[in-house]
Every structure is written in structure tokens, then in C-alpha cells.
Amino acid sequence: xxDLAQIVKQxxxxxxxxxxxxxxxxxxxxxxxxxxETLIRGAGISTIFIVGLIFLFLVREGLPTFLDIPLRQLFGxxxxxxxxxxxxxxxxxxxxxxxxxxxxxxxxxxxxxxIYLGEIAPPWQREILKPxxxxxxxxxxxxxxxxxxxxxxxxxxxxxxPTGLTAFTGALILAYMALPTIISxxxxxxYAVPKEYRDGALAMGATQWQTIWRVILPxxxxxxxxxxxxxxxxxxxxxxxxxxxxxxxxxxxxxxxDVPFSPVRTMTATIAAEMGEVSQGSLHYNVLFGIxxxxxxxxxxxxxxxxxxxxxVVRRRGGQL
Amino acid sequence: MKPQQVQRLAVGIIxxxxxxxxxxxxxxxxxxxxxxxxxxxxxxxxxxxxNGMTEGGIMPAILGTIILTxxxxxxxxxxxxxxxxxxxxYAGNNRLTRWVRLxxxxxxxxxxxxxxxxxxGAFVLxxxxxxxxxxxxxxxxxxxxxxxxxxxxxxxxxxxxxFRVVSQSLGATRWQTIRHQxxxxxxxxxxxxxxLGLSRAAGETAPILFTVAAFYVPDLPRSLSDQTMALPYHLxxxxxxxxxxxxxxxxxTALVLLLLVLSLTLVASLIRSRMRRRRDW
Numbered sequence: 001x002x003d004l005a006q007i008v009k010q011x012x013x014x015x016x017x018x019x020x021x022x023x024x025x026x027x028x029x030x031x032x033x034x035x036x037e038t039l040i041r042g043a044g045i046s047t048i049f050i051v052g053l054i055f056l057f058l059v060r061e062g063l064p065t066f067l068d069i070p071l072r073q074l075f076g077x078x079x080x081x082x083x084x085x086x087x088x089x090x091x092x093x094x095x096x097x098x099x100x101x102x103x104x105x106x107x108x109x110x111x112x113x114x115i116y117l118g119e120i121a122p123p124w125q126r127e128i129l130k131p132x133x134x135x136x137x138x139x140x141x142x143x144x145x146x147x148x149x150x151x152x153x154x155x156x157x158x159x160x161x162p163t164g165l166t167a168f169t170g171a172l173i174l175a176y177m178a179l180p181t182i183i184s185x186x187x188x189x190x191y192a193v194p195k196e197y198r199d200g201a202l203a204m205g206a207t208q209w210q211t212i213w214r215v216i217l218p219x220x221x222x223x224x225x226x227x228x229x230x231x232x233x234x235x236x237x238x239x240x241x242x243x244x245x246x247x248x249x250x251x252x253x254x255x256x257x258d259v260p261f262s263p264v265r266t267m268t269a270t271i272a273a274e275m276g277e278v279s280q281g282s283l284h285y286n287v288l289f290g291i292x293x294x295x296x297x298x299x300x301x302x303x304x305x306x307x308x309x310x311x312x313v314v315r316r317r318g319g320q321l
Numbered sequence: 322m323k324p325q326q327v328q329r330l331a332v333g334i335i336x337x338x339x340x341x342x343x344x345x346x347x348x349x350x351x352x353x354x355x356x357x358x359x360x361x362x363x364x365x366x367x368x369x370x371x372n373g374m375t376e377g378g379i380m381p382a383i384l385g386t387i388i389l390t391x392x393x394x395x396x397x398x399x400x401x402x403x404x405x406x407x408x409x410x411y412a413g414n415n416r417l418t419r420w421v422r423l424x425x426x427x428x429x430x431x432x433x434x435x436x437x438x439x440x441x442g443a444f445v446l447x448x449x450x451x452x453x454x455x456x457x458x459x460x461x462x463x464x465x466x467x468x469x470x471x472x473x474x475x476x477x478x479x480x481x482x483x484f485r486v487v488s489q490s491l492g493a494t495r496w497q498t499i500r501h502q503x504x505x506x507x508x509x510x511x512x513x514x515x516x517l518g519l520s521r522a523a524g525e526t527a528p529i530l531f532t533v534a535a536f537y538v539p540d541l542p543r544s545l546s547d548q549t550m551a552l553p554y555h556l557x558x559x560x561x562x563x564x565x566x567x568x569x570x571x572x573x574t575a576l577v578l579l580l581l582v583l584s585l586t587l588v589a590s591l592i593r594s595r596m597r598r599r600r601d602w
Contacts, residue, residue, distance in 0.1 A: 009486045036496045043403025047424040057442040062390040091365040112338035129343060136346045142553040146347050146560050146575050185527025207328040237432025239527040268434045275531050282449035300529055307423050
């Protein structure tokens with residue numbers, strides 16, 4: 001049956017046969033068919049509208065931020081909304097410190113775990129480890145935040161930090177939230193490297209590690225990059241866990257070795273913590289939406305770059321296999 | 322160092338890294354299980370909170386999460402499957418398709434708190450729905466849309482091209498082919514995507530903060546325009562906002578939420594592995 005299908009497919013693709021029944025149906029203007037097709041197309045295209053709508057509503061509520069507050073003050077160092085100071089800089093720095101910390105932790109760990117799963121682990125270990133990592137992806141962020149708050153923060157305080165609620169605590173929790181994304185996309189990228197590459201390198205006398213380092217990693221570069229980008233995107237947008245464990249202090253930490261161990265406040269946590277207390281239509285309310293615009297634009301940029309990488313990965317794979 | 326030594330060292334480090342990733346996951350799950358088990362009782366699961374939430378159960382929060390998850394599925398499943406069919410079956414290789422793909426990637430990447438802002442601006446205020454189950458479901462539904470769309474698209478794409486060619490060669494129209502030859506085989510994969518997407522929605526806190534979640538409502542919601550409690554927000558509230566909360570109730574709530582979400586994940590992966598075994602092409 002499959003053979004017959006193969007033959008039909010080949011001839012169809014070569015243009016040797018046409019499906020008369022099909023084209024006739026189109027000519028008959030089958031209304032039901034047309035209606036369903038329109039619905040399906042509508043559903044597809046609506047995704048573009050939804051992104052547009054989200055941006056539109058953020059701008060609608062957040063625009064006064066950028067009109068009413070002088071840019072100089074907006075990038076100032078003081079975030080005291082009750083006294084009319086809306087400097088976003090401490091919040092941006094807070095988000096950057098926590099995200100950078102989580103990237104430093106999660107990227108090496110994630111890539112190495114992906115290499116372990118894809119290249120080193122025997123099948124029985126893979127059967128156990130993969131569901132576990134899927135499980136980590138499934139744990140709600142609030143539960144991880146809860147563990148950070150109940151267990152990790154006291155632990156870090158015991159290690160000698162003045163408080164357990166620090167940028168480092170947030171970075172650690174965020175790293176584990178970004179890990180499943182990084183691991184699964186990177187592992188897919190490693191898997192997509194043709195088997196011939198491995199066999200070729202090993203046949204020439206390379207060790208397994210030389211094969212991984214010199215052949216497989218370079219060949220899967222864009223896929224790995226995509227995993228890292230999406231992981232960063234996930235980390236920068238995380239809210240609840242970060243709000244619970246970073247201490248929420250809206251000032252710029254003094255530069256020094258103890259930066260990771262000082263409390264910070266991220267953009268996301270600021271929105272979540274303060275939106276409940278502002279009156280709608282006030283400037284403070286508008287500024288919180290303004291922060292939303294900044295977040296939207298940052299993640300939009302990151303994901304658009306990652307989206308480009310997807311195109312590259314697919315094209316390359318298509319060329320090779 | 323000899324290449325063989327480097328090899329041994331590298332494998333050692335990589336194995337250690339994998340252990341560092343996996344062990345905390347196991348520890349966290351065991352910790353919540355052990356500390357939360359004690360709180361779980363019939364009363365905890367079926368009664369409303371009492372005495373400033375320090376006694377009684379968490380039933381309104383459990384029910385609220387179930388209602389919100391159902392609402393989410395009503396909002397997003399038709400749209401997500403439509404978009405998936407479009408991308409897998411109808412979309413040509415053109416600029417519009419690239420835009421739709423870009424939109425889906427970006428929808429998946431928008432922070433959940435930004436969805437919350439959008440829900441507040443669009444549904445609660447602009448559409449005047451108020452903080453209500455319907456506003457919360459719409460917000461969560463849009464957030465879940467890209468997750469389900471991309472898994473469903475993959476499931477539809479995995480159906481061999483021969484099915485379509487043969488069906489159309491027998492005179493079936495495009496939609497008849499999709500409806501009778503493609504979708505039936507893709508259903509398990511689509512179902513996996515739906516369950517995974519919903520399990521994420523059930524555990525989310527940020528999108529419901531300003532759109533539906535209530536600090537404390539002992540009564541069950543009577544209509545779609547009521548507020549409701551929800552498990553993730555309830556966990557946040559009792560962990561950080563209520564002083565003197567008994568530990569067992571906190572861990573118990575975390576355990577119930579974790580079990581709810583992980584059992585959905587488990588069902589999804591069971592469907593997936595069964596589907597892989599049954600596949601006959």
C-alpha cells in the first residue's frame with residue numbers, strides 16, 4: 001500500500017498526474033470547503049493580530065510614561081513612585097543582574113546536560129533523565145519560588161550573606177527554570193547532526209570528546225544558540241519566583257564582589273508587586289505599563305533573533321538529510 | 322595531556338553537570354512530598370479556609386484552578402488547532418507564513434506578567450469584564466495558544482505525505498483529506514500538546530494576578546463574572562502575605578498544586594509514548 005502511495009506521490013510531484021476530482025471540486029465552489037478554509041486561515045492569521053493587540057494595549061495604557069516623564073528622569077537612579085520619582089534604571093539593572101546570573105549558571109549546565117543526554121548517557125539513563133527534566137519544565141514557577149523562599153534563602157543566609165533574599169538566590173532559581181528549555185532545544189540540535197559526522201570523526205581516530213568538541217558542537221551551533229536565546233527569554237520574563245526571592249529592593253547595588261549577594265528588584269517583580277496598589281489612570285499605573293512595553297520589546301527582539309535561527313536550522317537540515 | 326585523558330576528564334565533568342541539574346529536581350519533589358503529605362486530608366481538600374486561612378482546607382482554590390483551566394481550554398483550543406492546521410496544511414512558503422510563525426514564537430516568549438497587563442488593559446478595563454473568571458480565562462487562553470499551536474502543528478506534520486496524496490487522488494477535497502485522513506492520526510499528538518499547555522496555564526500566577534485571582538473568597542463562584550481563588554496565587558499569598566501560616570498548610574498547598582500539574586504532564590507523556598508504540602508507518 002505504501003509502495004503504491006510512493007508511486008502516486010512521485011508521479012504527482014513530477015507533474016505526470018493531476019487530480020481531476022480535486023480541481024473540479026474547486027471549480028464547483030464547494031461552499032463548505034471554502035468556509036472551513038477561511039476559518040482555518042483566519043485562525044492562523046489571528047496570531048499576528050493578537051501580538052499586535054497586546055502591543056497596542058500596552059501602548060494605550062503605558063504611553064504617558066514616555067510622554068509625561070522627561071527621559072532624563074526615566075533613566076534616573078531613583079524609583080520612588082510615591083514621591084514621583086520614576087527612574088527605571090534600578091529595575092533594569094536588577095533584571096540584568098538576575099538574568100545574567102542565571103545565564104552564567106544555566107548555559108554551561110544546560111549545554112553539558114544536553115551533551116550528556118545526547119552523546120554520552122546509555123539509553124537506560126536517558127529513559128529516566130528525560131522525563132525528570134520534562135518534570136522540571138512542568139513545575140510551576142510559584143512552587144520553585146516557594147522552595148527558594150522556604151529552603152534556599154535561609155540556606156544562603158546561613159552561608160554568611162546578610163540576607164538570603166538576593167540576586168544570587170533569584171539567579172539560581174531562574175537558572176533551573178531556564179534549564180529545561182536550554183536542554184531540550186540543544187539536545188534536538190545535537191540529534192540533528194547526521195550520524196555520518198560522528199562515524200567519520202571516530203573512524204579517523206578522534207576520541208569521543210574530540211568528536212563532540214570539534215565536529216558535533218560546531219555543526220549544531222545555530223540550534224544551540226537558539227536554545228540559549230530562548231532560555232534567556234524565559235529567564236528575563238519570569239515574575240513570581242523572582243519576586244519571592246530577590247528581596248525587592250529598588251536601588252542599584254554598589255559595584256563590587258558582593259553584587260550577587262545584595263537584594264535587587266526586577267522589572268517583572270515591580271509590575272506584579274505594585275499594580276495591585278495603584279489607582280487606574282494614575283501616572284504610576286501608566287509607568288507600570290511602560291515597564292511592560294520595555295519587557296515586550298526586549299523579549300520580542302530576543303525571540304525574533306531566535307526565530308531567525310530556527311529558519312537556519314531547518315534550512316540546513318533540509319539540505320543535508 | 323593525552324587525548325584519552327582529556328576524554329576521561331571531559332566526560333567526568335559533563336556527567337557531574339548532568340547530576341547537578343537532575344539531583345535538585347528529585348530533592349525538591351521529595352521535600353514537597355514529605356513535608357506536604359501530613360497536611361493532606363479529606364478536610365484539606367474539601368473545606369474552605371477558616372480562621373484567617375490558618376485552618377481548614379483549600380477547596381475554593383482547587384476548584385478555582387479547575388474552572389480557570391477549563392475556561393482556558395475553551396478559549397484557546399479551537400484557535401490553536403485552527404492555527405496549527407493552517408501552518409501544517411495550508412500555509413504556503415511566503416511572507417505571510419513567516420509572519421505567522423514569528424508571531425507564534427513571540428507569543429510564546431512574551432513574559433507572563435505582560436499577558437497579565439494586557440488582560441487588565443484589554444479585558445478587565447476596556448471590555449469592562451471586571452476582575453472575573455472570563456477575563457482570567459481569556460488571558461490564560463491567549464498565553465497558552467502558542468504552546469498548543471506548535472505541538473499540534475508538529476503532530477500534524479508528522480503524518481506521512483502519502484496519506485494526503487492517496488486521499489486526494491481518490492477525489493477527496495483538501496478539507497476531507499485533513500478531516501478523515503490526517504487529523505485522526507494526529508489526535509494523540511495534538512492531545513499531548515493540549516494537556517501540556519493546560520498544565521502550564523494551571524500553574525501560572527502572573528497572568529491571573531490582576532485579572533481574576535482573589536485573596537480570599539470562601540464562597541464558590543456563581544457566575545463567570547465572579548472572582549475566584551486559584552491554587553498558585555493562594556500559595557503565593559499564604560507563603561508571603563499571611564504571617565504565622567502553619568508550615569504544613571503551605572507545603573500541603575504546594576503539594577496539591579504540584580500533583581495537579583505533574584499528573585497532567587504525566588498523562589501527556591503516557592499518551593505520547595503509547596502513540597509512538599502504536600504508530601504503524
